[in-house]
Each structure stands twice: as structure tokens, then as C-alpha cells.
């Protein structure tokens with residue numbers, strides 16, 4: 233497309249600063265250079281193959297997904313190998329997984345229950361496919377995962393007995409990644425990683441040493457990426473770096489995603505712009521401008537109340553760029569990124585996996 237000015241865009245819309253995206257990808261790639269572990273970036277953040285292929289080109293060992301819908305988008309773009317860091321439960325979903333395998337897609341899924349392995353094995357037998365799986369370990373987040381090394385070993389053996397390719401383990405220290413206190417984050421993450429590694433050791437003792445030990449998020453990549461025995465990190469948010477993560481890891485990665493809005497009402501002490509909960513989420517706190525001079529006091533369906541020292545000079549029709557506190561759930565509401573470089577819109581990338589929550 234011919235370059236255009238940001239002010240020619242209709243609002244509210246997402247802007248993606250390409251230089252910052254490339255910088256974040258390069259910074260993460262540089263961290264992993266020469267390390268035993270690699271980065272398998274989580275696709276839940278960018279949701280566009282345009283970012284995933286750049287991450288792979290920079291040395292990522294594969295891509296992580298949470299949902300089959302995300303895996304299908306990657307498969308259509310011929311990107312992978314894919315690790316689904318989540319369970320595939322029930323006939324409808326297992327059929328979709330088998331279809332991906334029949335297409336020759338390199339995908340490994342997580343399991344944590346015998347019953348799930350039985351149905352996975354049944355689907356494999358029915359379709360003639362050979363799925364690959366890792367076992368999810370609960371490292372203290374208490375979301376999914378096995379509780380004891382003995383349970384993990386039993387599941388690994390069951391995978392092998394069922395003709396499913398056993399590949400290793402995953403854990404996710406999600407209870408640690410966003411802790412703003414670095415020492416507390418490190419101690420919680422370390423405890424979690426320690427648990428995952430005891431499961432890996434138990435597997436090694438029975439001759440089933442894991443090929444994959446996949447853990448980590450943006451808040452813990454540096455701890456997890458150096459942890460002995462860990463083979464890969466599933467960080468996702470670093471690539472766009474939202475407002476909440478900036479408070480956890482200031483300066484490491486740059487904020488690349490903003491929502492461009494237009495001021496539609498000006499008052500003494502506050503203004504209102506045209507973005508509300510239908511285009512911007514606030515579950516990790518209220519959005520703000522990058523320099524913090526404009527803050528959002530509240531969001532209703534289609535409006536944001538703007539306050540702070542930056543609102544004083546605002547006039548009707550002015551543009552305000554807001555950094556979402558949580559990028560992933562905000563971008564999930566949109567269909568395209570308006571890609572910018574040096575303040576000019578140079579491209580439009582469809583967010584192909586937006587709302588692919590099935």
C-alpha cells in the first residue's frame with residue numbers, strides 16, 4: 233500500500249510500530265544466542281503470521297499457541313513447528329487436531345489427565361494419525377497440570393503405551409510472571425521451575441528424559457531461559473509489550489502497540505475520546521498515553537474519560553494514542569494492525585487469529 237499519514241486513519245484503530253516490534257524480536261533473540269534454551273514465542277499475543285515468521289526468522293525454535301484456532305492460522309501460513317500449550321479435550325476438538333496432523337502439520341499438544349490420553353489415543357487410532365504430546369506440570373499456578381512426579385511418569389508411560397509420541401514436559405509460572413517486585417518474581421518463578429525440573433528428573437530416572445521442557449513468560453524469560461534443564465521459553469507479550477508489562481520489566485522491551493483514538497468531547501479538566509470497552513480492555517488497569525501525561529479515568533462501551541496534565545491542550549478532533557494495559561485482550565477485539573514506521577502507515581496486517589478462541 234502507498235504510505236499514508238496516521239491522521240488519515242479512521243478511529244479507534246490499532247497502530248503497530250514496526251521498528252519496535254523488530255527491536256523486541258531482536259532483543260529476545262539476542263538473549264537466547266548461545267544459550268542451551270531457545271524461544272518459542274506465544275502466538276496468543278501477535279495473532280498474525282506477519283509477526284510469527286519474523287520471530288522464526290530471528291531464530292525462534294517454533295511457535296506456541298493456546299488454541300487450535302491459532303494453530304490453524306499458523307498451519308495455513310505454513311509456520312511452525314507448533315506447540316499447543318493447552319489441552320485438546322473432546323471429540324470435536326480432537327477431530328480438528330487429527331485434521332491438522334493429516335495435513336502434515338507439526339504440532340505437539342499438552343496432556344495432564346489419563347482420560348484425555350485415552351481419547352487422544354482413540355482419535356489417533358480412528359484416523360490413523362500419530363499425535364505428539366508433552367505433559368503439563370503444575371508448578372504452583374494451580375491452573376492445569378500434574379501434581380506429582382509419579383503422576384507425570386505414569387502419564388508419560390501411558391502415552392508411549394498408547395502409541396502417542398511422548399516428547400517431554402511443560403510448566404507455566406503464570407502466578408509469577410507479572411509480579412512487579414523482581415525478588416518476589418524470581419523466588420516464585422524459581423520455586424515453580426524447580427518443581428518442573430523434579431518432574432523431568434523423575435522421567436529421566438525411568439529412562440524417559442524429556443526432549444522438551446517448555447516454560448516461561450515475558451516476566452520470567454531471563455530466569456527460566458537460564459534454568460538448567462529448560463529447553464525453551466513460551467514468552468509472548470514481549471513482542472508488543474503492553475502497559476502492565478512495562479511496569480514489571482521497564483525498559484527491556486518497547487511498547488509497540490497503541491490504540492489511536494479521536495477526541496470527541498472537551499471539558500474543563502477532562503476530555504472524552506471515541507474508544508471504550510468495545511475496542512480497548514481494562515482488566516489489567518486503565519490505559520494511558522505512553523508518556524503518562526494522559527490517563528484514562530474510566531471506560532464505558534464507546535467512550536474513554538481522559539484526565540491528566542496532557543488533556544489541557546486537547547481540542548475536538550485531536551488524536552490520542554493510548555497504550556492498552558493488556559495488549560492481548562485489546563487486540564483480540566480488532567481485525568487489523570495499521571503498521572507504522574517513522575510515523576507513517578506503511579502496511580495493514582490482518583489479525584488472522586483474533587477471536588480464534590476455540
Ligand SMILES: Cc1ncc(COP(=O)(O)O)c(C=O)c1O
Nearest residue numbers: 317404409449450466467468469
Ligand atoms: C501457557 C502459557 N505460556 C506462556 C505464556 C506467556 O505469556 P506472557 O509472555 O504474556 O507472559 C502464557 C500467558 O498467558 C501462557 O498461558
